[in-house]
Amino acid sequence: MNTLDLLLWGIFPYIVLTIFIGGHIYRYQKDQFGWSTKSSEFLDKKSIKIGSQLFHWGVLFVLAGHFMGLIIPVGVYNAMGISEHMYHNMALIFGIPAGIAAFVGLVLLYYRRFSIKRIRVTSSKGDWAVLFFLGIVILSGLSATFMNIDAHGFDYRTTIAPWLRGLFIFNVQPELMATVPVWFKVHIVAFYGIAVVWPFTRLVHVFSLPLRYMRRNYVIYRKLDNNNRRIS
Ligand code: HEM
Numbered sequence: 054m055n056t057l058d059l060l061l062w063g064i065f066p067y068i069v070l071t072i073f074i075g076g077h078i079y080r081y082q083k084d085q086f087g088w089s090t091k092s093s094e095f096l097d098k099k100s101i102k103i104g105s106q107l108f109h110w111g112v113l114f115v116l117a118g119h120f121m122g123l124i125i126p127v128g129v130y131n132a133m134g135i136s137e138h139m140y141h142n143m144a145l146i147f148g149i150p151a152g153i154a155a156f157v158g159l160v161l162l163y164y165r166r167f168s169i170k171r172i173r174v175t176s177s178k179g180d181w182a183v184l185f186f187l188g189i190v191i192l193s194g195l196s197a198t199f200m201n202i203d204a205h206g207f208d209y210r211t212t213i214a215p216w217l218r219g220l221f222i223f224n225v226q227p228e229l230m231a232t233v234p235v236w237f238k239v240h241i242v243a244f245y246g247i248a249v250v251w252p253f254t255r256l257v258h259v260f261s262l263p264l265r266y267m268r269r270n271y272v273i274y275r276k277l278d279n280n281n282r283r284i285s
Pocket residue numbers: 112115118119122123144145147148149150151152153155190191192194195196197198201209213217237240241244247
């Protein structure tokens with residue numbers, strides 16, 4: 054293991070995590086009212102539909118797959134009788150369509166932002182940075198998957214997965230990443246890029262799902278006269 058490996062897989066993850074958490078705290082203190090997706094739907098409603106649906110559903114399935122492949126240890130699958138071969142086929146059957154849906158959705162969203170003038174001129178640098186990093190992350194992820202389509206190829210569940218889980222319990226093992234193929238490395242480094250810009254862009258909306266709406270009482274709007282008495 055060389056110094057670059059130590060930096061990339063032992064030190065950078067914590068720098069990135071610090072910026073990610075610290076950035077969110079800073080943004081919340083400084084810009085609570087700007088904490089949103091900065092919707093552009095009112096500038097153009099029609100073209101956002103397919104792109105946004107494809108992208109969001111695609112990413113949701115992709116991330117569910119990441120949870121199953123990276124966070125759940127391989128031993129759990131072995132105990133359940135799910136062989137390496139079965140797992141690999143499942144990952145491909147669900148992962149590839151989800152990844153392609155996310156990518157096509159992202160291209161449509163990019164095209165919309167670029168081709169509709171009023172959206173283009175109201176876009177910030179952050180909006181472009183988000184699209185750029187997401188593009189690299191999704192493309193490199195798909196490339197890694199396609200290059201590793203052979204069932205006897207590289208096994209990320211015994212390398213990348215324990216490296217990632219180790220980071221959360223401060224069991225830093227950069228040596229696990231030394232033999233990882235380059236597309237996977239590009240994928241993870243591009244993810245660092247997203248995580249660093251995340252708190253300063255529209256991506257903060259991921260942490261502001263309006264779940265309270267589901268439990269709160271109805272708000273009833275009624276007209277009042279000048280003496281605050283109900284009209285209807
Ligand atoms: C915004 C976050 C991320 C997105 C959108 C993303 C997206 C993708 C996509 C589209 C694929 C192609 C296969 C599929 O569709 O499931 C993929 C594969 C993969 N990603 Fe990510 N990724 C993200 C973060 C990460 C992180 C943080 C790691 C590891 C530390 C990671 C590790 C992997 C691995 C190991 C694969 C290969 C999976 C397989 O071939 O079955 N990804 N990713």
